[in-house]
Amino acid sequence: MSKATRAAFGETLVELAGEDVDVVAVEADLSKSTTTATFADAFPNRFFNVGIAEQNMIDVAAGLAVTGKVAFTGSFAVFATGRAYDQVRNTVCYSELDVKLAPTHSGVTVGPDGGSHQMLEDLALMRALPGMRVLVPADFNSAKAALRTAATTPGPFYIRLGRVGVEEVYPSDTTFELGRAYVLREGTDVTLAACGLMVGQALEAADQLAEKGINAEVIDVATIKPIDADTILASARKTGFVVTCEEHSIIGGLGSAVAELLVENAPVPMRRIGVRDVFGTSGEPAELLEHFGLTAAHIALAARELRASAV
Amino acid sequence: MADMPATDAIRRAAARMRLDIVEMIAEAGSGHPGGSLSAADIVATLYFGVMNHDGNRPDMPERDRFVLSKGHAAPVLYAALSEAGYFGREHLTTLRKLGSMLQGHPDSKKMPGVEVSTGSLGQGLSIANGIALGLRMDGGSQRVFCLMGDGELQEGQVWEAAMFAAHENLSSLTAIVDSNGLQIDGACNEVMCLGEIGRKFAAFGWQVIEVDGHDPDAMIAAFGAAHAASEANNAPSVLVASTVKGKGVSFMENNAGWHGKAPSADETEQAGNELRAVIAKETADV
Numbered sequence: 170m171s172k173a174t175r176a177a178f179g180e181t182l183v184e185l186a187g188e189d190v191d192v193v194a195v196e197a198d199l200s201k202s203t204t205t206a207t208f209a210d211a212f213p214n215r216f217f218n219v220g221i222a223e224q225n226m227i228d229v230a231a232g233l234a235v236t237g238k239v240a241f242t243g244s245f246a247v248f249a250t251g252r253a254y255d256q257v258r259n260t261v262c263y264s265e266l267d268v269k270l271a272p273t274h275s276g277v278t279v280g281p282d283g284g285s286h287q288m289l290e291d292l293a294l295m296r297a298l299p300g301m302r303v304l305v306p307a308d309f310n311s312a313k314a315a316l317r318t319a320a321t322t323p324g325p326f327y328i329r330l331g332r333v334g335v336e337e338v339y340p341s342d343t344t345f346e347l348g349r350a351y352v353l354r355e356g357t358d359v360t361l362a363a364c365g366l367m368v369g370q371a372l373e374a375a376d377q378l379a380e381k382g383i384n385a386e387v388i389d390v391a392t393i394k395p396i397d398a399d400t401i402l403a404s405a406r407k408t409g410f411v412v413t414c415e416e417h418s419i420i421g422g423l424g425s426a427v428a429e430l431l432v433e434n435a436p437v438p439m440r441r442i443g444v445r446d447v448f449g450t451s452g453e454p455a456e457l458l459e460h461f462g463l464t465a466a467h468i469a470l471a472a473r474e475l476r477a478s479a480v
Numbered sequence: 481m482a483d484m485p486a487t488d489a490i491r492r493a494a495a496r497m498r499l500d501i502v503e504m505i506a507e508a509g510s511g512h513p514g515g516s517l518s519a520a521d522i523v524a525t526l527y528f529g530v531m532n533h534d535g536n537r538p539d540m541p542e543r544d545r546f547v548l549s550k551g552h553a554a555p556v557l558y559a560a561l562s563e564a565g566y567f568g569r570e571h572l573t574t575l576r577k578l579g580s581m582l583q584g585h586p587d588s589k590k591m592p593g594v595e596v597s598t599g600s601l602g603q604g605l606s607i608a609n610g611i612a613l614g615l616r617m618d619g620g621s622q623r624v625f626c627l628m629g630d631g632e633l634q635e636g637q638v639w640e641a642a643m644f645a646a647h648e649n650l651s652s653l654t655a656i657v658d659s660n661g662l663q664i665d666g667a668c669n670e671v672m673c674l675g676e677i678g679r680k681f682a683a684f685g686w687q688v689i690e691v692d693g694h695d696p697d698a699m700i701a702a703f704g705a706a707h708a709a710s711e712a713n714n715a716p717s718v719l720v721a722s723t724v725k726g727k728g729v730s731f732m733e734n735n736a737g738w739h740g741k742a743p744s745a746d747e748t749e750q751a752g753n754e755l756r757a758v759i760a761k762e763t764a765d766v
Binding site: 193195214215217220221223224225226228229230232233234235236237240255256259260263264265266336340 | 517520545571587588589595596597598599600602603606607608609610614615617618636637641643648654746
C-alpha cells in the first residue's frame, strides 16, 4: 500500500495522547497538509496554531517543553528548519528541550510547488546541531514508529516527513530503534545506503543489479544522527563499495555523514546519489525524481560504474 | 491595606545588585553593563517584591517563571539569583570564564533558577507564551514574566508572539519592556524607530501600563494593576518601564557606548564608590 510518511504524523499524535503521553502540537497554518489537523480534531486542547509564524511556533513549543510537555511542531521542512533555524539552535538545542520537529514536504517530491518549497538542505542544517537527533523514516509504518521513538526519548528530534505516497517497506508493527541502521537486504558486492523514500528506490536498484549479477546490500539509514557506524562500516568492509541515496542535497546529508564515517574508518570508493547542489523545480514528483537522478535506475547505474571504475 | 512588599528592601537589593553587576563585569573584562543596570530595579522588584520563588528550591513547581529575553543583561539576573540565594556569591567572580555557570548569556543547563537559555534576541516572549500555555494546561496559577529590551522589539518575532499571547488569552503573562531608549548603535529611535511601544501592544490586544522602571513602589503597584487588568480582560499585560541605560553609574548613564564593554580599573573604582554610597544611604534609611 502506498501512503505518505506525513500521514503518520497526526495519527500517531492522536495515539500517543490517547496513551497518556503528555504530547502537544504547535502548527503554523499547515495543519491539513501536515495532518496535525487530525490531532487538533481529537485533542483540541493540546493543539496550538500560531498562524503563519514559524519562529513563534518553535519557541512556543520550547516553552511548552519547559513545562514538561512533549512538544511536536508542524509546518513544512523548508520553513521549520530554514526560517526558524536560530530558534531551533539557540532555544531548542541549546537548552536541550523536548521539542520534536516533524515537518512534512521535504525533498523534491513536494512537486509542482517548486524549488522554493522543496527543502534539500534540512538534514545538513539539523545534523550540524549538537544534541539534535535526525530521523528519516522510509515509509508510513516506519514514520509512525519513528514519531513514537521521538516522543518517548528525551531531547530534541528532527523527523523528516514527505508529501507523496511511498510503497511499504516495513510491516505495520515495526519498531524504530534510535541510532540503528536496518540491513534490509544482505549482499556482498556493493552497499546501497539509503534513507527516506530512496530506500524503496534502493531496494528496486538491488533487484536491477541482481539481474546483472551484482549482489547489493541495502541498508536503511533511518537515523542520520547518531549514525549507526558499526552497521555501515561492517557493510563497507564487506562489499568494498558504497552508494548513498537521499532525496536531499549531496552536501551535508546522508552522503556526507557516510563519507565522514568511511574516510576516518574504512575508506572505500563511494558515490552519492542526491540533488547535486542545485535548487528544485516545478514538476510532478515522479518526473522530478527522474530529472534529478534519484531513481532506482540511477542508483543501479552508479553502483555499476563505481565497481567498474575501481577495477 | 494588604501587606505592602517592603520596597526599602527592594531598593537595598537593587543597590547591591548594581555593585555586583559592575564588579562582575569588570572582573570578567567584558559584558553588558548598560542594559543590566537599567533593568536592576525591575529585576529586584520582581525577585524581591512580586514573584513567588525560593532560592533554595529552584525547581519548586508553584514558582512563578521569569524569562530574561534580553539575555545579554545576564549580570542583573545573576546578581538577583545570588542575592536570593540560588548560588553562593563566590561564583560572581567567575562570570564569562571557562567552566563557570555564569555564562556570557544565561544557560539553563548550567545555572539553577534559569528556566531557559536566552541570548538571541526576540525569542523570550514566544518561550514565555509556551510556558504560560503549559502551566495553564496543567491547571496552575503561576504567573509568567518576560523581560525584553526596547531595541529588542525590532525583532519581528516579538510581534508574532504578541499576537499569539492575546489570541490565546494568556492572562498569566506579564511582559516588561526595559525602555532605556538606547541600543548598540545609538538611540533606538535613530537606529530603527520603535514608535509608540505601549500603543503597539495595546493594538495587539494587551493591557498596557506605563511605569517608572526605577521606582519600586510604582512598579509594585503597576504589577498589581497589570495582574488585575489581565484577569479582568482575559489578556496578557505589559509594563512599559521607562529606564535610564547605565542607571546608577554617572558616566555610564544614557551612554550607548556602555552597552557592551567592561569598565577599566579606575572606572570600576569610581563606579564602586558611587554605588557603595547608594548602598550606605539605602541602608542608613532603614
